[in-house]
Amino acid sequence: xxxxxxxxxxxxxxxxxxxxxxxxxxxxxxxxxxxxxxxxxxxxxxxxxxxxxxxxxxxxxxxxxxxxxxxxxxxxxxxxxxxxxxxxxxxxxxxxxxxx
Amino acid sequence: xxxxxxxxxxxxxxxxxxxxxxxxxxxxxxxxxxxxxxxxxxxxxxxxxxxxxxxxxxxxxxxxxxxxxxxxxxxxxxxxxxxxxxxxxxxxxxxxxxxxxxxxxxxxxxxxxxxxxxxxxxxxxxxxxxxxxxxxxxxxxxxxxxxxxxxxxxxxxxxxxxxxxxxxxxxxxxxxxxxxxxxxxxxxxxxxxxxxxxxxxxxxxxxxxxxxxxxxxxxxxxxxxxxxxxxxxxxxxxxxxxxxxxxxxxxxxxxxxxxxxxxxxxxxxxxxxxxxxxxxxxxxxxxxxxxxxxxxxxxxxxxxxxxxxxxxxxxxxxxxxxxxxxxxxxxxxxxxxxxxxxxxxxxxxxxxxxxxxxxxxxxxxxxxxxxxxxxxxxxxxxxxxxxxxxxxxxxxxxxxxxxxxxxxxxxxxxxxxxxxxxxxxxxxxxxxxxxxxxxxxxxxxxxxxxxxxxxxxxxxxxxxxxxxxxxxxxxxxxxxxxxxxxxxxxxxxxxxxxxxxxxxxxxxxxxxxxxxxx
Numbered sequence: 001x002x003x004x005x006x007x008x009x010x011x012x013x014x015x016x017x018x019x020x021x022x023x024x025x026x027x028x029x030x031x032x033x034x035x036x037x038x039x040x041x042x043x044x045x046x047x048x049x050x051x052x053x054x055x056x057x058x059x060x061x062x063x064x065x066x067x068x069x070x071x072x073x074x075x076x077x078x079x080x081x082x083x084x085x086x087x088x089x090x091x092x093x094x095x096x097x098x099x100x
Numbered sequence: 101x102x103x104x105x106x107x108x109x110x111x112x113x114x115x116x117x118x119x120x121x122x123x124x125x126x127x128x129x130x131x132x133x134x135x136x137x138x139x140x141x142x143x144x145x146x147x148x149x150x151x152x153x154x155x156x157x158x159x160x161x162x163x164x165x166x167x168x169x170x171x172x173x174x175x176x177x178x179x180x181x182x183x184x185x186x187x188x189x190x191x192x193x194x195x196x197x198x199x200x201x202x203x204x205x206x207x208x209x210x211x212x213x214x215x216x217x218x219x220x221x222x223x224x225x226x227x228x229x230x231x232x233x234x235x236x237x238x239x240x241x242x243x244x245x246x247x248x249x250x251x252x253x254x255x256x257x258x259x260x261x262x263x264x265x266x267x268x269x270x271x272x273x274x275x276x277x278x279x280x281x282x283x284x285x286x287x288x289x290x291x292x293x294x295x296x297x298x299x300x301x302x303x304x305x306x307x308x309x310x311x312x313x314x315x316x317x318x319x320x321x322x323x324x325x326x327x328x329x330x331x332x333x334x335x336x337x338x339x340x341x342x343x344x345x346x347x348x349x350x351x352x353x354x355x356x357x358x359x360x361x362x363x364x365x366x367x368x369x370x371x372x373x374x375x376x377x378x379x380x381x382x383x384x385x386x387x388x389x390x391x392x393x394x395x396x397x398x399x400x401x402x403x404x405x406x407x408x409x410x411x412x413x414x415x416x417x418x419x420x421x422x423x424x425x426x427x428x429x430x431x432x433x434x435x436x437x438x439x440x441x442x443x444x445x446x447x448x449x450x451x452x453x454x455x456x457x458x459x460x461x462x463x464x465x466x467x468x469x470x471x472x473x474x475x476x477x478x479x480x481x482x483x484x485x486x487x488x489x490x491x492x493x494x495x496x497x498x499x500x501x502x503x504x505x506x507x508x509x510x511x512x513x514x515x516x517x518x519x520x521x522x523x524x525x526x527x528x529x530x531x532x533x534x535x536x537x538x539x540x541x542x543x544x545x546x547x548x549x550x551x552x553x554x555x556x557x558x559x560x561x562x563x564x565x566x567x568x569x570x571x572x573x574x575x576x577x578x579x580x581x582x583x584x585x586x587x588x589x590x591x592x593x594x595x596x597x598x599x600x601x602x603x604x605x606x607x608x609x610x611x612x613x614x615x616x617x618x
Contacts, residue, residue: 015521037616038492039586068521
């Protein structure tokens with residue numbers, strides 16, 4: 001998928017994450033802040049990159065401010081931000097396809 | 101050298117005969133030579149010991165570079181005295197290389213972080229360390245490793261001469277002109293002054309700082325004039341709103357209540373739950389709520405609590421007033437109901453930190469305790485508990501009376517949710533061991549109860565009462581299945597804090613944390 005415009009999903013509440021995607025240059029540019037960085041930073045990074053790969057996002061600037069979200073929450077916030085960025089959040093979500 | 105809880109203690113910390121933790125009651129029966137202070141005679145009668153300022157009091161006590169100043173934490177997050185004294189010593193008198201030995205330190209003491217960074221304060225000995233001070237110490241900016249002790253370990257160390265206090269500062273809600281102090285009757289009341297008592301007896305000099313001067317004699321005194329060199333009157337010793345909360349409320353959170361109910365069930369299943377039993381609980385959500393459910397079991401079986409100790413709050417005073425507990429013995433007060441009750445409600449008494457929890461005296465109150473209910477930041481599969489370092493490895497807590505009550509009590513129950521946000525509370529290895537697993541008996545979580553295999557008698561009690569329980573390993577696996585398995589923290593070699601067991605051996609060390617490498 002192609003990131004067409006900036007979009008945000010999620011909040012800064014405890015146990016949530018706020019994900020911002022913007023059109024970027026070549027490749028994925030990920031900036032990550034987390035309240036649990038020392039113990040889960042590596043896993044959060046991996047989850048975000050895996051989710052982007054599954055959605056076939058190849059070029060994007062993505063900012064994640066994590067407040068201790070579980071993996072399922074992180075995935076959902078990344079997916080939502082990506083679909084919002086290409087105007088697909090009202091319809092056309094590939095339930096059971098890329099989103100499962 | 102590896103200690104009895106599997107922690108590697110660097111050899112250089114064992115110079116001078118310091119030992120590593122060997123297990124509970126290792127020091128039992130040994131003799132100690134108590135230290136004694138070098139104090140000044142005031143033979144000529146004095147009308148008053150009032151001096152104009154903290155600076156003048158410091159000068160009178162011969163304050164100089166390299167000294168150790170002691171403080172107590174009854175004013176909690178409302179305390180102004182630590183910052184006031186250190187500012188006078190460092191900014192007015194230009195002193196350096198100072199050590200702060202406090203019964204605890206908190207967010208109120210953020211300004212001390214600057215003195216650590218400037219190298220003016222080079223040593224910290226405390227139970228609690230939080231806020232900016234926790235951050236700068238964790239970042240390795242304190243010249244010597246901080247020494248963290250429990251509330252019982254501190255009077256032990258003072259009596260053994262391991263901490264020599266040059267000047268003790270007593271934050272007194274009321275004092276008379278010669279230094280008889282009480283925790284009530286003023287405008288910044290804290291109730292019990294139990295943690296200040298040992299300091300005042302063993303310090304070379306004692307300075308009382310008060311914001312309410314009362315007529316002589318201020319009786320019954322918590323700290324006595326016979327130990328006091330000087331009295332300073334200041335505008336305010338603390339913010340009353342942060343000293344004691346209006347009233348500790350019992351949690352309405354259904355998860356807390358469910359765990360509290362399980363705690364009471366476990367207690368009621370043991371043979372120690374009989375008329376005259378003794379009890380201590382923390383003021384955290386589920387620990388405090390356990391009072392409520394315990395009262396129901398007491399009514400049902402028509403039994404009363406003999407006595408309760410600890411940091412005291414309203415719900416315990418309420419039980420005393422209703423005649424459901426015989427005596428309440430109090431080292432610190434958490435809310436105004438408790439502050440207003442000490443020495444007023446019949447049966448509500450004050451005690452010193454040594455009387456409360458010191459393992460080296462001839463029998464502290466904790467040694468007669470049947471039950472204690474405590475919280476934890478983390479607990480591992482060896483039942484070791486951490487209440488000092490956050491999951492990110494930064495100092496932000498306090499052992500307090502946790503290790504003392506756990507070691508002394510017949511049944512120590514830890515109550516904690518299985519996870520907090522993404523952090524697994526039940527884990528494979530706690531970041532720092534503050535209470536060793538051989539002192540912890542039962543774990544109650546929102547996902548199940550686990551009993552320490554060292555206590556087959558308690559396992560039998562639970563089985564007989566039909567209380568389901570699981571292994572602590574299965575609780576850990578459940579936690580990791582929810583939040584994922586955390587990566588190990590990465591540390592530098594520098595030791596930033598030494599965690600002493602209550603008996604004076606080394607239980608663990610905290611090292612400088614390595615920032616996350618993406």
